Amino acid sequence: MRNHARISDAQQLSVSDTPRRVKLTPLELRLLNEYQRDLPLSPTPFADMAERLGVEEATVLRLLKKLQEQGAISRVGPVFSPKRVGVSTLAAMAVPEERVESVAALVNGYGEVNHNYEREHEFNLWFVVTAPTREQLQRVLAEIGQRTGIAVMDLPLRRPFHIDLGFPLWC
Numbered sequence: 001m002r003n004h005a006r007i008s009d010a011q012q013l014s015v016s017d018t019p020r021r022v023k024l025t026p027l028e029l030r031l032l033n034e035y036q037r038d039l040p041l042s043p044t045p046f047a048d049m050a051e052r053l054g055v056e057e058a059t060v061l062r063l064l065k066k067l068q069e070q071g072a073i074s075r076v077g078p079v080f081s082p083k084r085v086g087v088s089t090l091a092a093m094a095v096p097e098e099r100v101e102s103v104a105a106l107v108n109g110y111g112e113v114n115h116n117y118e119r120e121h122e123f124n125l126w127f128v129v130t131a132p133t134r135e136q137l138q139r140v141l142a143e144i145g146q147r148t149g150i151a152v153m154d155l156p157l158r159r160p161f162h163i164d165l166g167f168p169l170w171c
Contacts, residue, residue, distance in 0.1 A: 022072040027053065028063055032073065039076075075115055087137050088114075088130040090155040092123040093148070100125060103148050112140045123153060 024032070031053060040048035046064075047057040067073045095103045100118055107116050107127050116127030131137035138154075145152040 022067070022070045024072065027055065027059075028067060028072075031060065031063055032067070077114070086130055086132045087134050088128060088157070089137060089141075090157070091127050091129055091141060091144075092153045092155060093125045093144075093150050094123050095125045095148075095150055097124075099148075103150065106147060107144060110140055110144070112137070 031049070034052070035049060039045050042048055044057075046060050050057040050060045053060065064073070064076055068076075093103065103125060104116055104118070107113055107125070110129070112129050112131045114128040114130055116125060118124055119126055129137055129140055131140060141152045141154055
């Protein structure tokens with residue numbers, strides 16, 4: 001599986017499962033281990049993180065940007081319980097291998113897309129879409145299908161469950 005990364009504003013670091021290996025400094029390793037979950041919910045989350053790590057806020061922001069560009073993290077953003085804020089769905093597409101990167105980039109261009117990833121399956125590009133209303137969500141899915149010429153399968157949540165994908169990192 002490959003993540004096709006986006007970075008949002010705050011709340012959670014999602015470690016990328018990109019096949020590329022990234023050599024992490026001790027500070028980067030500590031940043032990733034301490035903030036895969038439970039980012040400070042405050043007006044200044046990055047400053048709060050920096051204080052705990054003993055560095056400047058600008059350092060935390062620079063490191064997060066660098067790690068995202070290197071593919072070490074896929075995003076920094078909120079994770080909400082399903083149906084607590086707006087509506088969401090899991091979507092899947094069967095994308096020809098030679099188009100996966102360009103279609104993933106197009107999908108990532110939508111602010112409603114939380115994240116996407118590639119799987120080894122006929123339906124090889126999967127993504128989560130969140131919107132204020134079901135109508136807006138349907139518009140996004142329809143537009144992605146129209147722009148790519150590839151059908152988008154809508155897989156709304158039937159039964160919620162939580163899988164904590166945070167895990168300790170060692171280097």
